[in-house]
Amino acid sequence: MLAYRLVSSTDGQRFDLPQGRTVVVGRGVDSDLTIYDPTISRRHAELTAGADGVRVKDLDSSNGTHVNGRRLAEALLAPGDTITFGKVSFQLEIAPVTPVSPPVAPAVPAGEIIVRQLAARGPSAGDGAARKLSLLLSVAQKLSGEFDLDRLLDTIADVSFEVMRVDRVSILLRRDGGDDLVPRLSRTRLAEVELPEHVPRSIARKALEEQVAVLTQNAATDPRFKGQSIRMQNVRSAMCSPLMASADEALGVLYVDSLTEENAFTDEDLQFLVAFSGLAAVAIRNSRYAEQARRESLVRSNFERYFAPSVAADIARQNTPIRPGGERRAITVLFADIRGFSTIAERMSPDAIAHLLTEYFSEMVDVIFEHGGALDKFIGDAVMALWGTPFARESDPRRALDAALAMQRAVEALNARWAAAGRPAIGIGIGINRGEVFVGNIGSLRRLEYTVIGDAVNVAQRLSGAAAAGDILMSEAFLDAVGRKQPVDHLGGSELRGKSRAVEVYRVKR
Numbered sequence: 304m305l306a307y308r309l310v311s312s313t314d315g316q317r318f319d320l321p322q323g324r325t326v327v328v329g330r331g332v333d334s335d336l337t338i339y340d341p342t343i344s345r346r347h348a349e350l351t352a353g354a355d356g357v358r359v360k361d362l363d364s365s366n367g368t369h370v371n372g373r374r375l376a377e378a379l380l381a382p383g384d385t386i387t388f389g390k391v392s393f394q395l396e397i398a399p400v401t402p403v404s405p406p407v408a409p410a411v412p413a414g415e416i417i418v419r420q421l422a423a424r425g426p427s428a429g430d431g432a433a434r435k436l437s438l439l440l441s442v443a444q445k446l447s448g449e450f451d452l453d454r455l456l457d458t459i460a461d462v463s464f465e466v467m468r469v470d471r472v473s474i475l476l477r478r479d480g481g482d483d484l485v486p487r488l489s490r491t492r493l494a495e496v497e498l499p500e501h502v503p504r505s506i507a508r509k510a511l512e513e514q515v516a517v518l519t520q521n522a523a524t525d526p527r528f529k530g531q532s533i534r535m536q537n538v539r540s541a542m543c544s545p546l547m548a549s550a551d552e553a554l555g556v557l558y559v560d561s562l563t564e565e566n567a568f569t570d571e572d573l574q575f576l577v578a579f580s581g582l583a584a585v586a587i588r589n590s591r592y593a594e595q596a597r598r599e600s601l602v603r604s605n606f607e608r609y610f611a612p613s614v615a616a617d618i619a620r621q622n623t624p625i626r627p628g629g630e631r632r633a634i635t636v637l638f639a640d641i642r643g644f645s646t647i648a649e650r651m652s653p654d655a656i657a658h659l660l661t662e663y664f665s666e667m668v669d670v671i672f673e674h675g676g677a678l679d680k681f682i683g684d685a686v687m688a689l690w691g692t693p694f695a696r697e698s699d700p701r702r703a704l705d706a707a708l709a710m711q712r713a714v715e716a717l718n719a720r721w722a723a724a725g726r727p728a729i730g731i732g733i734g735i736n737r738g739e740v741f742v743g744n745i746g747s748l749r750r751l752e753y754t755v756i757g758d759a760v761n762v763a764q765r766l767s768g769a770a771a772a773g774d775i776l777m778s779e780a781f782l783d784a785v786g787r788k789q790p791v792d793h794l795g796g797s798e799l800r801g802k803s804r805a806v807e808v809y810r811v812k813r
Contacts, residue, residue, distance in 0.1 A: 306398040306752070307352045308337075310384070312473055319398055320352040328388055329362075334509060342366045342389030342673075349541065356381050357395060366390070387701045430526070450593035456488040459557065459583045461575060466579075467542075467572055469559040473502045476546075476555035476587070477511075484511065501556045501659040503541070510543040510556050516544045516580075518573045520566045522750035540567035544576045546584035554584050610639060629743010634691030635703040635781065636760050637676070639710055639733045639766035642685040647727050659726065660684060665712045674706035675699070679754055689755060691741045700784040707733045707775045708813070730772025736763035762806060765799035771809070779807040 309318045317338050326335040329347040336350075351358045357380040361368040366389040371380045380386060380395045387393075437616055446458065460472045471491045475484040484507055505528040511518045519525045522538040541560035545553040547687040556578045559566035641647075643661070648656050664686065671688045675696070679687040689704070690699035701740060710733065718728040738759025759780075766776040782791065790812040796805030 305354075307357050307382070308396050308398040309350075309386070309393040310396050312392040312394060318393075320350055320357060322352050324806075325349050325351045327362075336745045338388065340390055343391060344389075347388050355379065357384060364389070370464045390696070412769070422431065443582050443695075446582055450590045452487075452587065452590045452594070455583075455586055455590050459579075460488055460490050462579065463557070463559055464490075466575065467559060468567055471560050473558045474546075474555065475502065475507060475558065482511075487555075498519045502543075502556075502560075503528065503538060505533070506541055506543050507556050507558060510545050510558075511553055514545050514553055516545070516573055518568060518570070519542070520568070522560075524545075530559055539563065539565045542568050542573055542576050544573075544580035546580050546583040546587060548588040552588075554587055557583060577601075595680050614700075619667065623810065629741055631739055632691065632695070633667050633737065634695075634742060634755065634759070635699055635735065635737045635784070636755065636763040637686075637688045637690075637703055637707060637733065638764045639686045639688075639731050640767045640770075642732055642772040643682045643729045644729070647729065655726075659721075659729075663714075664728070665711055666717060670709045670713055671708055674702045674801065675711065676703065676706055685764075686782055687760075687764075689742075692755070700781060701786075703735055703781075704775075704785050704789065704811070707735060707811070709813070710774065711773060732767055732770030732772060732779070733775045734766025734768070734770055735765045735775065735781050736760075736766060736778040737784045738762070762799065765806075766808065769797065769799070773813075775811040775813075777809050777811065779809065782809050 305324065310316070311626045317507040326348055328334060328336045328338065328343075328345055330338060330343045330345050334346065338347075344362070346362045347364040347431045348362055349360045351360075358377070359368060359370065359375075360377045361375065361382055366595065367374045369375070369387040370380065372383055372387075382395055382397050384395050385392055386395065386552065403797075412706050446455065456474050456565045459474060461792055463472045470493050471489070471592070473489040474487050476487050477483065478485050484504075486502075489502075506517055506519070506522070509515070509527065519541050522528055523540050523556065539561050543556050543557070546555045546557055547697045557576065559576070576692050604750045634648055650714065651659070663684075665682060667686050671678055671686075675698075677692060679689050681687075688703075689705075690703040698701075710731065714729060716730055721728060736759050738757065740755040740757030742755045762778055766778065770776045776794075777791070782789065792812060794808040796806045799806050
């Protein structure tokens with residue numbers, strides 16, 4: 304049976320499609336194949352790989368599912384077909400079958416082989432081997448379900464003390480992006496022994512750099528290790544295994560030793576340590592993935608209030624903490640305000656007002672995101688949006704103007720729907736300006752708000768206040784940025800409140 308995969312037409316990203324299982328494609332975080340793009344619905348389509356190809360079913364998505372350029376409700380994909388969700392395209396390919404290579408010790412597969420070897424020995428290996436095997440299998444289940452790194456490392460140490468005759472256990476992990484080993488856990492069962500800060504570096508470096516498990520029965524006389532720390536710490540027997548999360552990825556080392564006796568460890572102990580280290584490495588890697596996913600989810604949920612889901616996902620993937628501060632940069636600022644809303648609201652109940660604003664704001668935010676803008680905030684019945692942050696593009700001014708035009712069209716469509724329901728019509732005035740502002744996270748460490756501050760913001764707000772229903776007013780600075788070919792009416796200089804000099808104002812011809 305053939306295996307299939309989707310390959311992105313833009314960045315080459317690949318998604319394997321499991322045989323016989325239905326995969327949901329969508330923008331929602333609960334989708335099996337999540338694509339953060341505003342043209343994709345939260346539950347967009349279903350894909351099912353079978354013997355005859357990949358069946359696709361559109362889930363009543365807003366922008367449709369197209370196969371080879373044709374919009375379809377259901378279809379059967381063959382290799383080479385192009386499928387487009389919204390505006391995001393993929394090509395269906397046959398996934399190559401990767402041959403299984405013999406595992407290389409002491410990576411994770413080596414640990415699995417050692418487990419099988421211990422199992423094959425049966426009772427003849429003695430109660431000790433059977434007990435270690437039983438414990439190893441049970442610990443594998445426990446480690447796989449623990450995603451808190453500190454608790455996970457404590458469990459690894461507990462098992463090491465329980466199974467092997469060790470006096471000390473240390474776990475050192477590589478610093479992100481480097482080869483430095485950082486001590487993360489060190490414990491001893493000898494109460495009278497003062498635990499040193501570091502394990503013998505010569506042993507740890509050999510295990511990490513050569514990716515081999517190390518056993519020394521008398522470290523002080525072992526010619527492989529010349530470090531003074533071995534003698535200073537009175538190390539007798541020691542074992543050290545790299546934490547191999549894959550065949551070529553060492554996360555750190557697991558080190559155990561005995562301060563009380565030489566020849567404390569057997570080859571069977573070393574085999575167990577290698578197998579156990581492989582399981583521990585996978586668990587550590589999974590805990591890091593879980594923490595990264597938790598952080599990205601938290602950051603994404605926060606920034607999705609301001610940015611399109613695809614932009615919020617990009618921000619979340621940046622491994623930098625969110626702190627107060629920002630920078631000065633030139634951006635485009637748009638304000639949209641409902642004309643005469645106070646008068647309209649006087650004739651409506653509070654629930655009706657809330658329902659009207661919610662529907663109106665939802666339409667406006669969708670338009671802003673579809674045109675690559677960022678939502679800054681709601682101010683009463685006004686909307687403030689930005690272009691040029693967090694990522695600037697040359698097309699930002701054009702996108703902002705296109706968004707303003709689309710917002711006016713969206714209000715017209717809303718009014719048509721509301722008229723049929725006997726609800727009042729609204730009109731919005733829009734002001735757009737471009738200039739240098741301070742942009743960043745403003746507030747305290749308890750609560751940060753991503754926003755912009757500067758005179759350019761004030762001018763955009765004043766233009767919005769001066770715009771009549773249906774109007775889009777812009778400053779000369781914005782007109783220069785978007786291009787003088789844009790059809791406009793020059794309204795002359797306007798004395799905007801808070802400005803010492805008149806601002807040249809232009810109205811977009813619609």
